[in-house]
Amino acid sequence: MPDLTHNPLRRLFLKSMVAALVLNVSPVSLAQGNKSEIIAIRIWPSSTYTRISLESGIALTFRHSMLTSPNRLVIDIYDLTLNVILKHASQLVKPNDPYLKGIRVSQFDKKTVRVVLDLKQPLDPVVFTLQPVAKFNDRLVIDLYPKPTSVNDDPLLALLQEYNHGDLNIDQKLSRTKHHSQSQKKTRWVIMIDPGHGGEDPGAIGKHGTREKDIVLSISWRLKRLINRDSKMKAYMTRNDDVFIPLEVRTAKARALHADLFISIHADAFTNRAAQGSSIYALSRKGATSLAASYLAKTQNESNLIGGVSFSGDSYLDHTIVDLMQTSTINDSLLLGKEILNRFKTINKLHKNSIEQAGFVVLRAPDIPSLLVETAFISNIQEERRLRTDRFQQQIAQAIYAGIKAFITSDVIKNREHP
Numbered sequence: 085m086p087d088l089t090h091n092p093l094r095r096l097f098l099k100s101m102v103a104a105l106v107l108n109v110s111p112v113s114l115a116q117g118n119k120s121e122i123i124a125i126r127i128w129p130s131s132t133y134t135r136i137s138l139e140s141g142i143a144l145t146f147r148h149s150m151l152t153s154p155n156r157l158v159i160d161i162y163d164l165t166l167n168v169i170l171k172h173a174s175q176l177v178k179p180n181d182p183y184l185k186g187i188r189v190s191q192f193d194k195k196t197v198r199v200v201l202d203l204k205q206p207l208d209p210v211v212f213t214l215q216p217v218a219k220f221n222d223r224l225v226i227d228l229y230p231k232p233t234s235v236n237d238d239p240l241l242a243l244l245q246e247y248n249h250g251d252l253n254i255d256q257k258l259s260r261t262k263h264h265s266q267s268q269k270k271t272r273w274v275i276m277i278d279p280g281h282g283g284e285d286p287g288a289i290g291k292h293g294t295r296e297k298d299i300v301l302s303i304s305w306r307l308k309r310l311i312n313r314d315s316k317m318k319a320y321m322t323r324n325d326d327v328f329i330p331l332e333v334r335t336a337k338a339r340a341l342h343a344d345l346f347i348s349i350h351a352d353a354f355t356n357r358a359a360q361g362s363s364i365y366a367l368s369r370k371g372a373t374s375l376a377a378s379y380l381a382k383t384q385n386e387s388n389l390i391g392g393v394s395f396s397g398d399s400y401l402d403h404t405i406v407d408l409m410q411t412s413t414i415n416d417s418l419l420l421g422k423e424i425l426n427r428f429k430t431i432n433k434l435h436k437n438s439i440e441q442a443g444f445v446v447l448r449a450p451d452i453p454s455l456l457v458e459t460a461f462i463s464n465i466q467e468e469r470r471l472r473t474d475r476f477q478q479q480i481a482q483a484i485y486a487g488i489k490a491f492i493t494s495d496v497i498k499n500r501e502h503p
């Protein structure tokens with residue numbers, strides 16, 4: 085399957101097709117005039133939340149309501165007729181889905197399809213539509229979030245909820261973190277590992293179907309285990325399973341857990357299958373250091389559009405103080421990057437001998453040294469094969485861990501009051 089996400093030409097082609105032939109995006113919708121048609125249903129269950137994505141030829145209009153005893157979410161979709169995809173929706177529900185019990189679909193009246201989601205517990209659903217992007221047509225997205233409980237010590241759910249309500253306040257979190265680190269002496273370096281992509285956003289896909297999101301999750305687990313064996317460090321992950329998490333929520337989680345370092349793990353594609361080797365990226369406040377860096381930042385920043393967010397806004401403020409903080413943070417990021425890159429040399433070719441920089445959204449925490457690690461090119465046939473092996477995944481995790489260890493014990497860092 086071609087990877088449209090990471091192919092700018094193909095994306096451009098798709099965009100112009102959508103613009104020129106609005107009614108022709110799906111052949112079925114042409115046959116039926118203006119009526120929308122469901123062309124795909126995907127369900128992404130995860131421990132964090134379950135996402136249901138209904139893809140259609142043209143934008144859907146809908147109304148939804150929550151009902152209790154039993155708990156269910158009813159969505160009426162207008163100007164829609166039942167088709168075979170909708171009729172088989174219930175078969176897509178996994179028995180181990182933590183939130184969704186079943187789906188019932190019926191033709192409520194001539195023009196309306198009623199979708200009833202039977203729920204396993206009371207939930208806080210978020211329902212929204214997404215415009216066509218990359219390989220996706222219009223989408224109606226239903227996110228089933230659990231209600232917040234006091235026993236949950238993972239801040240991810242609370243942050244996702246703040247994000248969905250449009251009030252994920254990065255600035256406030258910044259001051260909170262500073263206050264915390266002054267009042268409470270930490271004994272371990274907190275490392276936030278960020279497995280790229282997830283859920284509806286597969287990331288890049290190799291020639292043999294290897295998905296970036298799966299490989300990077302596996303490498304991240306390995307890295308987490310290595311770090312947590314070290315008495316000087318503690319690792320967390322921005323996602324623990326195959327779930328889509330918006331970029332800003334990933335950084336917010338790092339801040340909420342008072343992370344000292346942030347490492348985003350990827351295995352991306354390039355238009356040219358010959359491209360190979362590992363590379364490491366840091367944030368740039370000014371511009372990209374190379375065309376490849378700028379291309380990569382652009383594709384990574386599109387993750388929110390591909391994975392799909394109900395709310396989007398960049399709440400980072402361009403205050404001078406944040407700028408200053410960011411400059412020293414970027415310097416630390418470059419030092420850390422060098423340590424890791426030095427170790428990559430022994431296990432893989434390097435795509436670039438130095439750390440590259442570009443405007444990655446996920447690296448924008450002003451006070452946390454952050455890196456995006458491109459482990460290898462999943463678009464390169466040899467590297468795709470290596471990325472699938474336990475051995476290479478473990479070598480990558482080991483190299484990153486050793487790089488972090490060298491960084492935190494280096495003279496520059498050791499002599500600071502840290503952590």
Ligand code: ZN
Nearest residue numbers: 280287350352
């Ligand atoms: Zn990626």
